[in-house]
Each structure stands twice: as C-alpha cells, then as structure tokens.
Amino acid sequence: MMVDLAGQWEMLAESNGQRKMLVESDGQGKTMAEHEEQGKILVEPAGHGKKMVEPEGEGKIFVQPAGQVMTLVKSEAQGKMLVHIWDMGRCRWNLSDKGKTMVEPEKQGKILVETEKQGKILVETEGHEKKMVEPERQNMGKMLVKPEGHEKKMVEPEGE
Known part of the structure; x- marks a missing residue:
C-alpha cells in the first residue's frame, strides 16, 4: 500500500x-x-x-x-510489459503459463492483456473498453510468468 x-x-x-x-x-x-x-x-x-x-x-x-490498481513489470529480455494487478497492497500476477503474452502498453492508460486461442490478444484499457488486436509476430518471444509455485520462469507464448 x-x-x-x-x-x-x-x-x-x-x-x-x-x-x-x-x-x-x-x-x-x-x-x-x-x-x-x-x-x-x-x-x-x-x-x-x-x-x-x-x-x-x-x-x-x-x-x-x-x-x-495496476502495475507493469518489464521483461529485460524482450522489453515488453506484463500486466499485474494490485490486491491489498500486494502484486498479484494476472498472467498464467497458458497462452498469455506480453505487449507494449499503449501510451494512454494501462492495458489488461489476455491471449486468445486464435493468436489475438484481448486488450482492456482503464476505461474498461475491450478490443481484439493482432500481436506483432516479431515481438512475440518468451514471456515471464509466475506459476502457482511462486517461481517465475520464461516460457514460449502460444500462437507463434
């Protein structure tokens, strides 16, 4: 807090x-x-x-x-942002090791990112607007995720 x-x-x-x-x-x-x-x-x-x-x-x-309510964690390897949500003063991962990906945050507001099976990502801005966007293939590499074991690891996102 x-x-x-x-x-x-x-x-x-x-x-x-x-x-x-x-x-x-x-x-x-x-x-x-x-x-x-x-x-x-x-x-x-x-x-x-x-x-x-x-x-x-x-x-x-x-x-x-x-x-x-949001904070962004930047992966040194790719320079992309992973979206996290603050809950009671603690940083809670909003990503899993199942198809999530990282993207550059938009200049206006912060984004909540989810990867869809079709390779697109669902972007939710602070205004609660949602839209589907096509992630740049060249920018999709490894992502930093936090499994249930509380240890972060680098994994390949789906849809590459």
Missing part, C-alpha cells in the same frame, strides 16, 4: 511472491532500498509519481501512485 509519510512515498511490494521490498523516494530522484537477500534496489521516478524498481534479475517494475 502506498503511504505519504513526512513527504516521502513508501510502498511495500512483493517481488516474487515471497520476498518483500520496501520502496521509497527521498524527493531527490534516487534512493537505495534494501531488497531481502538480494542486495540493493535503485529507485527512480518514472513520471507522474511512479517509481521504477529494478531488483536483481527481475526486470523493471513500474509502481503506480496511490489510487491506481
């Missing part, structure tokens, strides 16, 4: 479903946060009150300010 404490933003987030990390901004653009058993995390503003967290080997996480 995001809390405004003495002019500082603090957020407790789950990095992999088990270890938690405390993210805070010192108002000067950068701060170092401790990541349990995984060294340091460099936190930088990413515009509009967002903070970009880069845990070791986990890609980049864009954290929304208070009031927002």
Whole structure:
C-alpha cells in the first residue's frame, strides 16, 4: 500500500511472491532500498509519481501512485510489459503459463492483456473498453510468468 509519510512515498511490494521490498523516494530522484537477500534496489521516478524498481534479475517494475490498481513489470529480455494487478497492497500476477503474452502498453492508460486461442490478444484499457488486436509476430518471444509455485520462469507464448 502506498503511504505519504513526512513527504516521502513508501510502498511495500512483493517481488516474487515471497520476498518483500520496501520502496521509497527521498524527493531527490534516487534512493537505495534494501531488497531481502538480494542486495540493493535503485529507485527512480518514472513520471507522474511512479517509481521504477529494478531488483536483481527481475526486470523493471513500474509502481503506480496511490489510487491506481495496476502495475507493469518489464521483461529485460524482450522489453515488453506484463500486466499485474494490485490486491491489498500486494502484486498479484494476472498472467498464467497458458497462452498469455506480453505487449507494449499503449501510451494512454494501462492495458489488461489476455491471449486468445486464435493468436489475438484481448486488450482492456482503464476505461474498461475491450478490443481484439493482432500481436506483432516479431515481438512475440518468451514471456515471464509466475506459476502457482511462486517461481517465475520464461516460457514460449502460444500462437507463434
């Protein structure tokens, strides 16, 4: 949950479903946060009150300010966004290892992505509008998913 404490933003987030990390901004653009058993995390503003967290080997996480319900995790390998939903202050994966894929988020709002069997993806914007779009073949590679075992792995999305 995001809390405004003495002019500082603090957020407790789950990095992999088990270890938690405390993210805070010192108002000067950068701060170092401790990541349990995984060294340091460099936190930088990413515009509009967002903070970009880069845990070791986990890609980049864009954290929304208070009031927002989505956060985006960026896969280092492909540079595509995976959509996650915040639930009670914790990051819950909205992707599974069954046909989900990752796409670039649209410039306006955030997107909720689901892959259909026909190879198309269902995009749901913040305005709850849904549409089917054809993913770019060249951009479909491996995706980062979180199975029930709480461990992330790289898998090939369906429809390639």
